[in-house]
Amino acid sequence: MAQNVVTPTAVKKVRIMPPMLRGFLWAGIGFLLLNSLTASIRPDVGHPFFTEVSVTMGWIGGVIGWLLGVGAYEGMILPLFGVTPRIQPATDWRKYFAFATEHKVVGMQYLTSSGCAFILAGAVAMAMRIELASSTLYFFAYSDRYLSAVGIHGTIMMFAVATVALVGGLGNYMVPLMIGAKTTVFPRLSGLGQWLIPAGVLTVALSPLLGYWTTGWRGYEPLGSQDASGIIFYYLGVAALTMSSLIVSLNLVATIVFNRAPGVTWARLPMYVWGVLTVSILNLIWLPEIQMAFVLRLLDRLVPLNLYNAMGQPLSDLELFWLFGHPEVYIVVVPAFALWNEIIPVMAQKTLFARSWAVIGLIFVMMLSGLVWAHHMFTNMRNSEMFPFSFFTEMISIPTGFAFMAAIGTLWKSRYRLTTPGLLILMSMFNFLHGGISGVYLADPPVNLQVHDTMFVVAHFHYTIIGGMVFTWIAAMYYWLPKITGRMFSEFWGKLLSIWIFVAFNATFSTMFLVGLEGMNRWVPTYPPYLHPLNLAVSIGAWALGTGFVLHAVHIVWAWRKGPKAPDNPWGGRTLEWQTSSPPPDHNFESEPEVVGSFYVYGEHAEPVLAHPPAAPETT
């Protein structure tokens, strides 16, 4: 109580250093504090000040210091003890560079973190393709550097981009708007989750400073336990990144369950919200599992425990990894399926076809995704285990197909506006189809035993993840750009760059299928010379693709800063986010919306969505 009495005098402006700078400083203090503490209580005399155990503890201190420094101290800790912080959160542009709880700010922060991580890990991929343009080692000094690059690329792309951009990013921004809510239920969780992303990305990206690690993003044991100490920061970075997605998912599930506006029933819930809901439930189920698997790996190394070497059971590590690892790829792509059927009806101004089947598809993919994981282990599991896992792997294509079925039915005899987002959605379906069809081959064990661990598999999952998720992410960025920024992009440049990445993407990864079939294994910076011509072609395509992605980013940032003013509802969308001004006001809606009609019915049966439409005429 006493603290509250003090606050009126403390309202006068208190200036602190920029929160991110303070975060770095506090992270350094936290690291040194816990590292020193650990070093001081170690019983063996004469050990070095920095050991694997002490930097692990130091890292925990560093992350806590970072989170508190960027603003969790004022945003979470002080209120917890009933203290009103003397420092008020910024209201200008500075709010984007500090701990925030406003869901639109958090969404923007997440999108920025994810976008930066995408460019960073993409640059690492460019370096890999420079190396693979030749059959000999010439770019990286030794293969352990190359393999570290593979691991950093995969880990950051998976845990800081593919898992994050459509959930922590667009999910945080759009879900409350789409269900007519003012805010999320646990805004501090999302706010905290965002700042775990830079911490995790930096941890993984800088891990080679402690020594190169060679396992790739999967971190298989027993190889991981004999790698240099850098692998510890891979374990810890993954812990931070998965924790980010986990707490965000908790917030989003709670928000979707409890914060829907009147009339936003389950039967009316927007497709993208269904996508975020299913993927968040997948996150809640499987992320704790992989975190425990990584804790076991860390303990296996630090204690050490001999869990996964010849004395233990190496395969159990692989099983623990893939038990999460396959749901993960659906965590990546399920929101993309949902976005296809979110954007297509708007671009076509046509009623969504077979909506319930599209939702059933998302839910069944969510459930089946936990039953297919061992198809990553056909080459090392016992024969009898191939039968059930090839069965479920083949069956999961059925609910996946429902997303295509709904899209195809919606497009039939439509008047489809081939805007940049509309075009990118068709491209994403085209690309994901390649990934899905090649997945049928991989589900068949005799074919799998040949192409497993080859570039065929690499091409397959890049088709599903870049083709499915990244293309859809860019489509969604263009689709919602006028909503988020109130500005419009250039259709000319949007379409040109989309065709650019489409051609470059397909040139790169369709050739990679052939490289794999011709006998090129994964995780190699060098290869037999007969594979050189195809690899050079892949590299050229990859550089073109990387350039295209950067240009898209430049175009989007340009449109956000300098683009022409956009109307409130440029596409004629019926979902709730389009029923408010662009960019949305602080509390999203002038008055709480009451929904009385379906979001996806167009034409003469279309009823008004809102019981009390806003006074301003809808612009198109």
Added chain:
Amino acid sequence: MDFAIFGIVWVIISALAEWGLHRIGSNTMYFLLSNQGAIALHAFNFLTTMLTPVFLFVIWYLVWTAIRYHADSPESRPSRVQFNKNGLFTGIWITGSIALNLLFWLHPTAADLEQMFAAQLPSVNKNDLIVDVTARQWEWIFSYPQYHLTQTVNANGEDELVIPVHKKVEFRLRSYDPFHTYDVEAGVIHSFWVPAFGIKEDVIPGETRYEYIVATRTASYQTNPEVRVQCAEVCGPGHPWMESPLRIVTASQFKSWIAKQQKLQAAGS
């Protein structure tokens, strides 16, 4: 009208694609020369035959949408035709995808696995040539216990794998390091892969795995670079170089090679 044009073009491009596939059918997986490779190639071509019309249906539909259904202006006007369900289409789609996937599980998956498992039964593997394969970081070591050969090497002293054609070979795969100075159990997961065999089997520390192969023609790394032993599972910085040439020779050539290796080993010991 739309239905007819779309359908006819779909049938035509599917037929053309099937014809093209038929022409290149024996090379779709490049170069395979084992009984297991024949199973994989058959499965691959069967799946391609069945999936080509499905694949082309969606691809052609996306192209068709962009050509036929694109709006001539960006203004927001409802599509003229509106519907939200079509029982016939959803019915065909759902039963079709279930039927196709059940088919794939029965054939090629179940049928081929039955063949593979049958080839591994002890009753049919009484007179195999046994090759002990030891994977260490980073080397493939081959020994032929039936001929008392502990490590076969070529004239340069590099590990060499030579097997006779048309003869069942049983590879026994283990991962440990016989040359490690203090811990021979030190080992990681490797994967024994000859691209031309059409199969790979992971080599797990602490376990013994088996792979049964009949090579169907003579070949060597010189005749086709897919005839090589290649580690396919990342096993540390030496992984890219963990490969070994392979020769598949006639029975008489194999016999004389064995004799040479025995002489070499006797001279060395």
